[in-house]
Amino acid sequence: MFVPPDTVSNEMLVDSYNEHSIQWNEKNKEAIERGELEAREQSSASFIEKASGIKSRYFMDGKGPTEVGRMYPYLSKLAPEDNMGTPAQVRMAYEAAMGALEEAGLTGEDIDMVIISASIWERFIPSMATELQSLLKAKGFAFDMSMACSSATFGISTATDAIKSGMANKALVVTAEYLSPLLNFESRDNHFIFGDAAVAAVLEREDETASKSAFRINSRKLFTEFSTNIQAGFGSRALVERDKIGDPSQRFNQHGRQVFRELLPKVIELVKGHLKATGRTVEDFKRFWLHQANINMNVYATKKLLGREPNQEDAPIILDEFANTAGAGCMIAFHKYKDDFKAGELGMICSFGASYSIGCFEVERV
Numbered sequence: 001m002f003v004p005p006d007t008v009s010n011e012m013l014v015d016s017y018n019e020h021s022i023q024w025n026e027k028n029k030e031a032i033e034r035g036e037l038e039a040r041e042q043s044s045a046s047f048i049e050k051a052s053g054i055k056s057r058y059f060m061d062g063k064g065p066t067e068v069g070r071m072y073p074y075l076s077k078l079a080p081e082d083n084m085g086t087p088a089q090v091r092m093a094y095e096a097a098m099g100a101l102e103e104a105g106l107t108g109e110d111i112d113m114v115i116i117s118a119s120i121w122e123r124f125i126p127s128m129a130t131e132l133q134s135l136l137k138a139k140g141f142a143f144d145m146s147m148a149c150s151s152a153t154f155g156i157s158t159a160t161d162a163i164k165s166g167m168a169n170k171a172l173v174v175t176a177e178y179l180s181p182l183l184n185f186e187s188r189d190n191h192f193i194f195g196d197a198a199v200a201a202v203l204e205r206e207d208e209t210a211s212k213s214a215f216r217i218n219s220r221k222l223f224t225e226f227s228t229n230i231q232a233g234f235g236s237r238a239l240v241e242r243d244k245i246g247d248p249s250q251r252f253n254q255h256g257r258q259v260f261r262e263l264l265p266k267v268i269e270l271v272k273g274h275l276k277a278t279g280r281t282v283e284d285f286k287r288f289w290l291h292q293a294n295i296n297m298n299v300y301a302t303k304k305l306l307g308r309e310p311n312q313e314d315a316p317i318i319l320d321e322f323a324n325t326a327g328a329g330c331m332i333a334f335h336k337y338k339d340d341f342k343a344g345e346l347g348m349i350c351s352f353g354a355s356y357s358i359g360c361f362e363v364e365r366v
Contacts, residue, residue, distance in 0.1 A: 001328075001335050002095035002176075002198040006062030010045035010055055013185070013192055016066040018042050020186060023068065041188055048192045053295025057195030057323030059180045060088050071185040089122040090131050092198040093176035097136060100200035105210040106170065108136025111202075113168035117145045117155025118176050119326040119354070120232065132174065140168060148230070149291055149353020150222075151175050151327030152199060153361060157220050159203045170208075174200040175327045182232055184251040193252065193293075195323035199331040206366060213339070215363040218346075221274040223266065223358040230254040230354035254354075260297060267352045268304050274360050280346075282306055285362075287337065287347040292319035292329030327351065341365040 021040035031037045049055055059065065061073040075088075086094070093116050101107060114136070116129040121144065129142035147154040152175040159171035176198035185191045206216060234250040275281060282305055290298050295317055302310035316337040318329070325332060330351045341347065345365050352358045 004058040096198035096200040104202040111138040112140030113171035114142035117151040150351040150357035153359025289334040
């Protein structure tokens with residue numbers, strides 16, 4: 001995986017947000033008094049932690065979002081020091097990919113399928129994945145795909161099918177989530193939610209693997225259902241609706257309570273259905289690596305599944321350090337909490353979130 005260079009604490013975000021809000025309220029004092037605008041409320045680090053479980057996050061650039069006069073990232077800092085000339089998101093993907101290849105005992109030339117599956121894109125054309133393929137000197141083909149918070153699991157499932165069909169022999173799936181530019185750092189409700197990070201996974205036939213830390217995918221279950229409760233409006237329309245560039249509607253927005261109420265029952269139902277279809281029970285699983293959006297969501301879902309209060313061993317929490325990294329979250333949890341597995345032990349990777357989307361895998365240490 002790849003961890004960006006800048007750590008930004010809740011306190012750092014809150015200090016800049018609160019000062020910016022004071023200045024904004026003063027600037028718009030008359031409109032606020034006339035009832036045309038609402039005054040912006042102050043925030044606190046404790047509010048953020050209680051609401052989400054998040055304490056900090058990593059950004060590719062932590063300076064811009066914490067500058068009161070700016071409140072969005074700088075791009076200049078993202079240029080790689082070695083002059084690769086690649087966008088930040090591809091550089092993130094490259095670093096994560098190199099780590100995954102090293103763990104698998106492979107080089108880029110061994111790969112014949114590359115997918116970058118992520119929530120948002122720094123660039124649409126040419127594809128990010130083909131640039132990564134070129135940097136790695138990988139063979140075969142490459143493409144970008146997206147399924148919001150389930151981008152990693154849907155990407156891995158796509159690669160699994162390609163290997164099973166014979167279309168690919170060794171696949172690399174990278175979820176490079178460059179999310180900080182999407183955040184509205186002037187929003188009390190949203191400015192703390194995301195962090196930047198990238199994860200990668202190598203998929204290959206079990207009888208060909210040289211990895212000493214491999215897991216087998218035993219079964220998979222995917223689900224989608226359209227919802228606008230989580231959205232970001234930025235896209236090609238911004239090129240013609242230029243008055244909306246920078247508008248809050250173009251950035252990340254969500255109706256958190258509706259998401260909690262609507263999505264979690266679907267997650268629990270899907271996991272239970274998956275267990276029933278495979279003849280498993282929750283007691284068969286050593287660990288659940290869940291999507292990392294909100295600690296309250298994870299505790300609720302795991303408690304419903306296990307029938308008891310979960311602990312860090314049951315369902316590890318990494319969002320306190322990384323915040324919500326969208327599609328990467330469940331795989332960061334997997335990466336950090338998989339090394340204690342012995343051969344034959346089972347775990348479940350489960351993503352869920354925007355669109356709505358859910359992706360669940362039963363994995364077994366080999």
